[in-house]
Amino acid sequence: MKNLFRAVRLVAQYRWSVVMATICSLLIALTWGSNLAAVYPFVEVIFDGQTVSSWSTQQTAQLKSELAELGEPLAANPELTPQDNVAGDNAPTTVAAVASADVSNLEAAARRESIQQRLRLHEAAQPWIDAYAPTTPFGTLAAVVAFVISMTVIRCVLLGMNMVLVTRVSQGVVFRLQNELFRALLSSDLAELNRHGTGALASRVNYETTHIGSTVQTLIGRLLREPLKLATCVAGAALVNWRLLIVSLLVCPAAMLVLMRINQSIKQTTLRAMEGSAGLMNQLVQSLTYVKAIKSHNTEAPERRAVRETAAKLYQQQVRITWYDALLRGNNEVLGTGVVCLSLLAGGYLVLGEQTHIFGIRMSGSQMTFSTLVLFYGLLLGATDPLRKLGGVHMNIRLGALAADRLYAHLDCPRKIEEPKHPHVLPSGPVDLSFRNISFGYRSDQTVLDGINVDIHAGEHIAIVGANGSGKSTMMDLLPRFYDPREGEVLLNGISLKEYSVRDLRRYVTVVSQQAALFDDTVAKNIAYGCGAVDPERIRQAAEQSHALSFIEALPNGFDTKIGEHGNQLSGGQRQRLTLARAILRDSPLIVLDEATSQIDPESERLIHEALESFLQGRTALMITHRLSTLTLADRIIVMEQGKITATGTHDELIRTSEAYRTLHQKQEIAIKSIAA
Numbered sequence: 001m002k003n004l005f006r007a008v009r010l011v012a013q014y015r016w017s018v019v020m021a022t023i024c025s026l027l028i029a030l031t032w033g034s035n036l037a038a039v040y041p042f043v044e045v046i047f048d049g050q051t052v053s054s055w056s057t058q059q060t061a062q063l064k065s066e067l068a069e070l071g072e073p074l075a076a077n078p079e080l081t082p083q084d085n086v087a088g089d090n091a092p093t094t095v096a097a098v099a100s101a102d103v104s105n106l107e108a109a110a111r112r113e114s115i116q117q118r119l120r121l122h123e124a125a126q127p128w129i130d131a132y133a134p135t136t137p138f139g140t141l142a143a144v145v146a147f148v149i150s151m152t153v154i155r156c157v158l159l160g161m162n163m164v165l166v167t168r169v170s171q172g173v174v175f176r177l178q179n180e181l182f183r184a185l186l187s188s189d190l191a192e193l194n195r196h197g198t199g200a201l202a203s204r205v206n207y208e209t210t211h212i213g214s215t216v217q218t219l220i221g222r223l224l225r226e227p228l229k230l231a232t233c234v235a236g237a238a239l240v241n242w243r244l245l246i247v248s249l250l251v252c253p254a255a256m257l258v259l260m261r262i263n264q265s266i267k268q269t270t271l272r273a274m275e276g277s278a279g280l281m282n283q284l285v286q287s288l289t290y291v292k293a294i295k296s297h298n299t300e301a302p303e304r305r306a307v308r309e310t311a312a313k314l315y316q317q318q319v320r321i322t323w324y325d326a327l328l329r330g331n332n333e334v335l336g337t338g339v340v341c342l343s344l345l346a347g348g349y350l351v352l353g354e355q356t357h358i359f360g361i362r363m364s365g366s367q368m369t370f371s372t373l374v375l376f377y378g379l380l381l382g383a384t385d386p387l388r389k390l391g392g393v394h395m396n397i398r399l400g401a402l403a404a405d406r407l408y409a410h411l412d413c414p415r416k417i418e419e420p421k422h423p424h425v426l427p428s429g430p431v432d433l434s435f436r437n438i439s440f441g442y443r444s445d446q447t448v449l450d451g452i453n454v455d456i457h458a459g460e461h462i463a464i465v466g467a468n469g470s471g472k473s474t475m476m477d478l479l480p481r482f483y484d485p486r487e488g489e490v491l492l493n494g495i496s497l498k499e500y501s502v503r504d505l506r507r508y509v510t511v512v513s514q515q516a517a518l519f520d521d522t523v524a525k526n527i528a529y530g531c532g533a534v535d536p537e538r539i540r541q542a543a544e545q546s547h548a549l550s551f552i553e554a555l556p557n558g559f560d561t562k563i564g565e566h567g568n569q570l571s572g573g574q575r576q577r578l579t580l581a582r583a584i585l586r587d588s589p590l591i592v593l594d595e596a597t598s599q600i601d602p603e604s605e606r607l608i609h610e611a612l613e614s615f616l617q618g619r620t621a622l623m624i625t626h627r628l629s630t631l632t633l634a635d636r637i638i639v640m641e642q643g644k645i646t647a648t649g650t651h652d653e654l655i656r657t658s659e660a661y662r663t664l665h666q667k668q669e670i671a672i673k674s675i676a677a
């Protein structure tokens with residue numbers, strides 16, 4: 001609930017809408033109550049064949065005679081006090097008599113006061129009634145009908161206004177939460193994001209915020225409107241006969257017990273359903289992303305089965321939630337009907353039997369009339385409608401509270417990559433780079449990098465080779481601070497990377513990875529991604545340098561051609577050329593090429609290498625590669641094995657000194673020969 005309140009606090013941004021919505025709710029409640037109260041003149045005046053004027057005159061006369069009947073109040077015996085009588089032989093009888101006389105006096109005084117008030121009201125209203133009220137019973141009926149219709153129209157207009165205002169606020173909260181969550185997700189560290197999965201996170205931005213929005217809508221809409229309507233009816237019923245109201249409400253504790261029992265079951269099921277829907281989203285995103293692999297491996301059936309199983313579980317949970325929801329609504333219906341039925345029984349007993357007491361307990365000051373009972377019954381019936389509408393509220397709030405807990409778990413998650421308080425300014429050109437005693441693992445029980453030590457001079461070009469999984473990409477991911485090392489430090493110009501602003505650092509380092517990160521946008525916008533507004537001529541030059549120009553010009557709209565999600569309307573090699581063009585345009589002093597040309601054909605690769613040779617001049621470059629051809633670009637080669645650097649040197653030195661390097665080299669040569677053959 002705490003987190004839900006945090007979300008609800010956002011409505012403060014829309015305080016005027018909330019104030020207006022509250023005023024609307026209040027007026028809706030009053031118009032609702034006044035429509036119900038219109039039943040009284042129907043029964044009391046119109047169907048008795050009277051006009052308001054004759055009825056009021058009759059009432060005045062009746063009240064006066066009731067007042068006369070009451071006479072003087074009984075005086076308590078001033079001679080007797082309870083203390084005196086306790087000492088006497090017949091003490092209990094005398095004390096009871098004194099107490100009874102006191103109660104009778106009090107009751108008579110209260111009745112007299114109430115009759116006098118009503119009398120004053122009738123006498124004050126009589127001249128106005130005589131002057132303006134309809135003079136025939138049918139005229140009175142028409143006036144009451146006109147009143148009911150006008151109140152209904154006013155209530156509908158107010159309801160419309162209320163709903164628009166409430167939606168404005170709740171959708172405003174959703175909008176803010178979505179923005180806040182997306183910002184938090186983008187600044188989360190990658191390990192955290194990978195742990196949850198794309199689909200689950202997307203579902204969180206969409207579903208969780210929507211659930212919270214719906215709860216806010218309920219809280220300032222239905223939860224404000226309906227209780228006010230309920231309160232108006234209950235207050236009206238209390239004015240008519242508060243004692244009878246208490247008797248009618250005797251069923252409430254039983255309904256509360258049922259509510260508490262259902263509540264416990266709802267929590268667990270709703271949480272499971274939320275997790276299930278995030279899991280389903282994850283599965284769908286993954287299957288649709290790899291639809292080609294699924295088709296080529298003929299794994300449609302198992303994929304379908306996996307999705308069906310998750311969806312089936314979700315289906316069962318949703319049905320169970322609806323069942324609990326129905327139980328809650330039913331509980332409220334039974335509660336409402338129970339209240340009305342009890343009032344009918346008790347009220348009917350009083351009116352039909354012309355009684356003022358039930359089981360010796362006073363139920364009304366004076367004899368209850370049929371029309372008063374109808375009014376009381378009408379007001380209680382009016383209270384059952386808001387009660388029914390409040391039936392789903394509990395479930396809605398429960399869902400909102402769970403969604404808020406899941407959402408704030410992300411928002412509150414401490415960011416592992418922290419900005420320095422006083423960042424150093426990064427130099428504009430290449431500087432020395434050092435890895436000092438670096439150890440790292442994605443999980444606490446894992447060691448991916450183990451005691452890495454290497455110095456790279458400004459402007460040096462380094463190739464990094466090693467078997468799959470030896471930690472090459474992980475080591476490079478430390479440079480833009482996608483992750484921070486568990487132990488040791490990476491130094492740039494002798495200063496820890498943690499001392500530089502993360503934004504500046506990520507501008508200083510450009511990583512071109514094997515998986516081209518392309519967006520569903522035009523070629524030009526993909527090349528200029530992250531560079532702001534760029535002169536089209538510079539984009540063209542970058543494309544020319546990465547040998548992408550020829551294929552771009554062959555596209556239907558050249559640089560303005562949209563390339564689809566992940567650039568899937570291009571070949572793997574074409575995608576890599578675009579990311580190289582992007583790196584060239586970014587013009588960073590430190591370049592990381594992670595198998596950046598692995599999908600480019602040998603002839604194009606030769607041309608790109610020529611272009612890269614001139615582009616990399618005056619920059620520090622780190623190139624992860626399995627290809628011998630890329631090694632020609634390097635001044636020095638680093639060999640990695642199982643998270644450690646086992647050798648460094650030139651190609652000739654390593655052929656002599658490193659067994660691992662010799663093996664890699666031989667495998668490459670065999671692969672090249674087999675392709676040539």
Ligand SMILES: Nc1ncnc2c1ncn2[C@@H]1O[C@H](COP(=O)(O)OP(=O)(O)OP(=O)(O)O)[C@@H](O)[C@H]1O
Binds near residue numbers: 448466468469471475
């Ligand atoms: N996000 C991750 N979470 C957990 N473990 C990971 C993650 N990414 C990589 N690893 C593990 O870290 C180890 C090193 O992976 P890395 O990608 O750095 O190797 P690599 O040398 O670049 O491999 P390759 O040549 O195949 O690209 C591997 O054992 C891998 O399983």
